[in-house]
Amino acid sequence: MTKTTLTIILVEPQLGQNIGAVARAMLNFGLVNLRLVRPRDGWPNPEAIAPAAGADKILENVQVFSSTSAAISDLNRVFATSARSHDMIKSIYTPETAVEALALTAKEDQKVGILFGGERCGLLSEDISLCEALIKIPSNSTFPSLNLAHSVVLIAYEWLVQITSFPPHILRTGKTRLAKRESLHDLFAHLEQELDKSGFLRHKKKRPTMVRNIRNIFQRAHLTEQEIRTLRGIIRSLGAPI
């Protein structure tokens, strides 16, 4: 677990089930600090255990507060999530840009947090006035109300993406490697030889285009050495005289 972390604060959460789902979502993305402000059904809440799916440590270390002000007092920077349009003059971030800003501050050894409202009506304007800015999760304007844990999972995911670097796209080849071009050229020669024999490439005028098209199929497949051996076995098997 990295030292650069984000505190999640749930204000007046109602269902223990959602608190458990939040704990799971947090740990899935490496977050461990969960605070609750006036949880409706008190704390600890046995309803939270099953949906936490093993994120017990998060539940055990939950801190409970009687006010939003107290829950965020030791933090240096706090944003609030809200789907509703509060009548306030306030900076609005996307999850991505909010987490980017907070992560920069957290990397300077300052404590950052994000506030989430309860299931019924989200955050009150008074809570929001204690926060620097709003995070508005992009959503379908005709069905914008997200489940509490779903909101947290999006923020936690953006946080992990922000503070770590993942390859945008890789081809996993395991112990093997992408084939050398030579092996690919040998595959082409083998296949074209067999297709000449079978008569598939008999139209002299069309042959160059057909050959190019067939080669392109296998170019797109990013073949490994082993796969080229498999394909050559297939060609031998299909091309063998009966």
Add this chain to the structure above:
Amino acid sequence: MTKTTLTIILVEPQLGQNIGAVARAMLNFGLVNLRLVRPRDGWPNPEAIAPAAGADKILENVQVFSSTSAAISDLNRVFATSARSHDMIKSIYTPETAVEALALTAKEDQKVGILFGGERCGLLSEDISLCEALIKIPSNSTFPSLNLAHSVVLIAYEWLVQITSFPPHILRTGKTRLAKRESLHDLFAHLEQELDKSGFLRHKKKRPTMVRNIRNIFQRAHLTEQEIRTLRGIIRSLGAPI
């Protein structure tokens, strides 16, 4: 709802509750096509209704299939989500890059989908072999197993972010506007005059630095005209002789 869409396919989902949560998550981000392959408890499933939280249309239009192959047969491009490392040579995308690739194809009027495995053990290798590539959601390697609906919410969110454009950061000022610089300068003059009178700026040598620091506080606040009027009222109120 845009025509450019993404089909979500759940293979052997177990809990109706999760199917409902998936429907809600989908509609939150504008997705409407949900397909199920061999749902454990059959379909329709009354357990799905409450967690769908009003996304009834998604539930009503669910299509059920007896095989993964049948469920994706009309699609042009299908990716599979998986947390586990399958022993396969396969392209691996992040949610962001996967959705980017699929959205480009969808915008060309081709049908795209993403496969999600059941709660217990995810997708089987056979299902994955029917898909072009894998999507690996970045996660905490010591606690990587996401709730099914949480996986879908991340993909659906990335999809909406990809196909629409949201301002990365705005200051909402409602009907009012950011103040003209002139009003800010008048505020500075007013405040500095009162602070000269009160003696706060009495140290001649320190005065220029103190003035600059105070000005910078108000620069960072992005004040509107109304807020400047409020601040000037505060200065008048505090500066008035008792």
